[in-house]
Amino acid sequence: MVTQQQIYDVLATVMDPEIPTLSVVDLGMITDVQMSDDGVIVRLLPTFVACPATSYIRANITDALTKFGFANSKVEMETELSWSSDRVTPQGRERLEAFGLGAPVQIDGVLNLDVIERVACTHCGSKNTDMRSMFGSTLCRSIHYCLDCKQGFERFKPL
C-alpha cells in the first residue's frame, strides 16, 4: 500500500531549477496528493504566473515519481488557489538562507513597500539594509544592500 508520505518523500527530491536546494514541498507548491488504483495525482500550484521553471518542475515531478516506481502518475495544475510566499515551509526558509537568499517575511495577505524592503543581510545578519531594486536576476528575487557590511545580496520576494 502506497502512503501519502511516500509520495511526499519523492516530491521532496524535486528541486526548483533556479534554487536547487529548495524542493517543491519546501516552496509550498504541492496542494494535494491523491492515490487511486489508476495511479498518483499530484496537484501543483505555480508560484509566479510567468515563472519559466513551472513546466520543467511539472515534468521533473512526473520523472521522479516514475523513477521511484509510481507509474501512471499525473500532475494537475492548481488553478483555484493563489500561491503566496507565506506557503514556504520553515525548512524552506532555512534552506533559502543557507543558499544565500534572504527569506520572505510573513505577509498575511498584505503586500506593501515595508515587507518588500524589510530583510536582514544574508552575510552579517544586520537589519540595516537598503533595497536596491525590487526586480532581481529571476522573477522571484529582489536586490538589496547591507549598510553595515557593505555587501550586496538577493532575497526571495514576498508575494
Added chain:
Amino acid sequence: MADDELIIGHRNSEWTGLGPILEEDIAFSSIAQDQIGHALANYALLNEHFGEPTPDIIAFSRNEKEFRSSQFVELPIGDYAFSLMRHFLFDHAESLRYSLLTESSFAPLSSLAKKIKGELKYHVLHADMWVQKLGKGTEESHARMQLALNETFPYALGMFEPPNFDRELEGQNIFIGETALQTRWLEVITPILEHANLQLPSLPIKERMYGGRQGYHTEYLQPLIDEMTEVYRLDPAATW
C-alpha cells in the same frame, strides 16, 4: 487584455541590454517577462474555455487588424521617460483591472486575477518610485516626465475604449466596465502625479486615441508583429 500585455511586454523587453542603469534594465526585463506570462495565461483561458486555438497560434498568427490591443501599448519605447510614464499609466490600470476582476462572476478569470494582483503590486511600486524621483528631481528630469505625460496621456485613455460587449460583461457581473475603470484609475494616478509636481493634461474628449479595440492601429504595430513572429513563421510546427 492579453493583447495589451503581449504587445507592451514586447515593447518593454526592448529595454533589455539598453536600460539607463543595470537595475532598470533588469526591472524592465522582469516586467516584460511578467506581462508576456500574463498574456499567455489569458490566451490559455481563451483556449480552455472558448475553443480558441492554442496560445502560440493566437499570439503569433494574426495580423494587426485582428489585434485588440490599445494603440497606447504599440508606440515605440521612446526615451526612458516615455517608457517609464507608459509603465506607470499602464500598470496602474492593469492593477485596478485585476483587482476588480477578483470579483468576476467568471471563476477562471477571478482565480487568475487573484494570482496576478500581487505581482502587479511590484510593477506599481516600481513605477510610483520613479515617477516621484524624476518628477521631483532636477529641472530636466521634471521637464522630461511632464513631456512624457503629455504625450502618453491621450493614448493611455485608449486603454478604456469600451469594446462592443462592454454592457454585456457588466450585466453578467463579469467586469464592471471600462468607464468605471477609467474613473478609478484617474482617482489613483492623479494624487501620485500631483505629489510628483506633474500635471495631468486636460483634454477634449475627441483627442482620446481610440480605435485599437476595434482593430485600428498606428503604423507601429505591424512592424512589431513582423519582428515578434519572425522566428515562429520560419517553422510554425517546430517544438521547443
